[in-house]
Amino acid sequence: MDKIVIQGGIPLKGQVDISGAKNSALPAISACLLSKGWNRLQGIPELKDVHTIKKIMEEMGVVFKEQGETLLVNTENLTSCHAPYELVKTMRASILLLGPLIARMGRAKISMPGGCAIGARPINLHLKALSSMGMDMYLEHGYINASAKRLKGARIFFDIPTVTGTENILMAAATAKGVTVIENAAKEPEVQDLACMLRSMGARIEGEGTDTILIEGVDELRPADHRIIPDRIETGTFMIGATITKGDIWINNCIPEHLTAVIEKLTAVGADIHIEDKRIHVIGPDIIRSVDIKTMPYPGFPTDLQAQFMALMCISDGSSIIHETIFENRFIHVSELRRMGADISIDGSQALVRGKDRLLAAPVMATDLRASACLVLAGLIAEGERTEIRRIYHLDRGYERLEEKFQKLGARIWREKDLSAP
Numbered sequence: 001m002d003k004i005v006i007q008g009g010i011p012l013k014g015q016v017d018i019s020g021a022k023n024s025a026l027p028a029i030s031a032c033l034l035s036k037g038w039n040r041l042q043g044i045p046e047l048k049d050v051h052t053i054k055k056i057m058e059e060m061g062v063v064f065k066e067q068g069e070t071l072l073v074n075t076e077n078l079t080s081c082h083a084p085y086e087l088v089k090t091m092r093a094s095i096l097l098l099g100p101l102i103a104r105m106g107r108a109k110i111s112m113p114g115g116c117a118i119g120a121r122p123i124n125l126h127l128k129a130l131s132s133m134g135m136d137m138y139l140e141h142g143y144i145n146a147s148a149k150r151l152k153g154a155r156i157f158f159d160i161p162t163v164t165g166t167e168n169i170l171m172a173a174a175t176a177k178g179v180t181v182i183e184n185a186a187k188e189p190e191v192q193d194l195a196c197m198l199r200s201m202g203a204r205i206e207g208e209g210t211d212t213i214l215i216e217g218v219d220e221l222r223p224a225d226h227r228i229i230p231d232r233i234e235t236g237t238f239m240i241g242a243t244i245t246k247g248d249i250w251i252n253n254c255i256p257e258h259l260t261a262v263i264e265k266l267t268a269v270g271a272d273i274h275i276e277d278k279r280i281h282v283i284g285p286d287i288i289r290s291v292d293i294k295t296m297p298y299p300g301f302p303t304d305l306q307a308q309f310m311a312l313m314c315i316s317d318g319s320s321i322i323h324e325t326i327f328e329n330r331f332i333h334v335s336e337l338r339r340m341g342a343d344i345s346i347d348g349s350q351a352l353v354r355g356k357d358r359l360l361a362a363p364v365m366a367t368d369l370r371a372s373a374c375l376v377l378a379g380l381i382a383e384g385e386r387t388e389i390r391r392i393y394h395l396d397r398g399y400e401r402l403e404e405k406f407q408k409l410g411a412r413i414w415r416e417k418d419l420s421a422p
C-alpha cells in the first residue's frame, strides 16, 4: 500500500488540466449495456472505480478496448447479469448496472450495496421506482434478484432527488414501453450528461437539468459515441487548492457554469476568480475570510466539496459554519484535521470551524474519497517537516494522478510505500 507525503508551504502556480468526471464515467459505461455493438466513450479517466465497473461488466461478457483516448465498449454478447459482492462492496455505484440490465436482459442479480463511511446510503428509491415500472424483485443472501418482461413507463416521484437513482431510471425508461415521468429528479450535470449520451443513442428524453424529466421509451438504442464532461469536483478541489495556498493557477478543460455555487463562495472567501470560456483562473487572497456553507443538491454547494472547503476554513480569519445536508456522516475528516491543529466542533449536521493562523504537519489517515482530498489540501499548507496520508486507495478511486497534477503546480508531494500497512 502507498502513502502520500507532502511538505507544505508552497503556493500553487501554473496550469492544470481537468480529467473526465468520475460520476459521469460510471453511468456512461453502464449505459453502454443498453445497446448491442461497439460503443465509443471519450474522456474516461483512469480511476479505481472505473476499473471496478469495467471488471464487473467484463465478467458479464462485455469487451473493453482502449484506443488512444477512446474507450471502446462492446456489449454485443452478454453472458451473465451478475454483479458479485466482492466487487460491489468496493464501489456502491455498481447499482447503476441494475437499470440497464433489467431493461436489456430482463433480469439482474446484483449484490446489495452496504452502507459506507459517509452514511447508510440506502437504494430504496431506486428499487421502488423500478418496481413501479414492472420490475419484480426479492432480496436473498445479500443479493437483489430482479426480473421483468419489458419494463413499462411510470410516473415516478423521488422523495429525495437521488443522483444515481435518477440515472438508473433514465436508463431503464429509455427502452421501456410508454412514457416515464420523473418528478423531483436530480439536476446534477452528470445526470444531464447521461441524458445527452442516451439521446445520442436514440433515446427520447426531455427536461434533464430540471425537476421533471420525461422519457418516451423506444424499441432499441444504437451504440453510443460520447465524450463525458470534465470533473467539476476535481475542478473545485484545484480551485480550493489555489485559494488555500494563496497561489495563482489556471484550470483548463473545465465547465465553469457547473461550479457557480463554488465560485460564489470562494469569491466571498477572497479569491480572485476569472472565467475564460473553458478555463478558470484562481488567485488566492492574502487573508482567507471565513464563510458559511450549506451543502445542497445541484445547483447548490456540492457535498463532494464540503471536506475540501472545510480544510480552507481551518485557516480562515474567523468562524465558519459548515452544514452538511446530504449525507448523515460526512464529517469523518474532522478528527484528522484536528490532528493537524484545526479547531472544529460538531453539532449534528453542523460543524463550527474556528480559523487558526496555521495547520501543522502530522501523520493522518484517509477515510473516504473526498476526505482524502481535504487532507491533501491541508497538507499543502501545513507547517512542519511532512504530512503523511495513509490509506490513499480512497483517493485513487476518484482522482486521476492527483499528486502528479499538484507536483506540476509546484507542490512538494509524492507517493511512498507505506511500510506500516499490513
Ligand code: EPU
Pocket (backbone or CB within 6 Å): 022, 023, 026, 093, 119, 120, 121, 122, 123, 124, 125, 126, 127, 160, 161, 162, 163, 164, 165, 186, 190, 303, 304, 326, 327, 328, 369, 370, 398
Ligand atoms: N437516498 C435515499 N434513498 C435512495 C437513494 C438516496 O434515501 O434510494 C438518499 C441518500 O442517502 C442521500 C441522498 O438521498 O442522503 C442523496 O443521495 P444520492 O442518491 O443523490 O447519492 P448517490 O447517487 O448515491 C451520487 C454521487 C456521490 C455524491 C452524491 C450526491 C455517483 C456515483 N455518486 O451518489 O459521489 O456525493 O450523488 O451528490 O454519482 C463522490 O464522488 O465522492 C460521491 C460520494
